[in-house]
Amino acid sequence: MAKKKSKGPQLVPLGDRVVLQRAEAEATTAGGIVLPDSSQDKPQRGTVISVGEGPVNNKGERIPLTVKAGDEVIFSSYAGDEMKVGDHEYLLLRESDILAICS
Numbered sequence: 001m002a003k004k005k006s007k008g009p010q011l012v013p014l015g016d017r018v019v020l021q022r023a024e025a026e027a028t029t030a031g032g033i034v035l036p037d038s039s040q041d042k043p044q045r046g047t048v049i050s051v052g053e054g055p056v057n058n059k060g061e062r063i064p065l066t067v068k069a070g071d072e073v074i075f076s077s078y079a080g081d082e083m084k085v086g087d088h089e090y091l092l093l094r095e096s097d098i099l100a101i102c103s
Contacts (some may be wrong), residue, residue, distance in 0.1 A: 007018040011085055013052040016095045018067060020046040020075070021088065045074050045102070048093060065095050 011019045023043040048071045054063045067073060080093025 001063045002061060008060055011050065011083060011090055011092065013050055015052045016055045016065060017052045017092055018065070018072065018095050019049045019051075019083075019090050021049055022046040022091055044076065044077055045072065047072055049090060051095075053061060067095060067101060074099045074102065 001003060005038045013019050014020055030082045048067050048069050051065045054065050056062055075091075075093060078093045080096035081086060083090045083092055
């Protein structure tokens with residue numbers, strides 16, 4: 001299980017859960033128009049911070065997750081639960097909510 005190396009409280013996901021930090025929302029449009037906070041869409045892209053050990057199959061064997069800490073991913077719009085730990089905001093979701101790994 002990979003964990004973020006930092007001081008203070010941390011989220012340690014269980015099973016097939018993944019903790020990620022959402023990418024920053026775009027503050028301006030391609031044409032240079034500055035968007036107010038209320039009209040900025042939450043990005044569906046983020047960086048994996050830590051992953052669970054994986055689900056257990058019928059034989060009692062652990063199935064490792066595909067993603068790992070540091071991966072840039074794209075996830076479903078309404079996936080996961082937002083958590084605030086210390087000064088940081090994270091998204092806790094299932095690996096199945098992750099649509100792709102960006103390379």
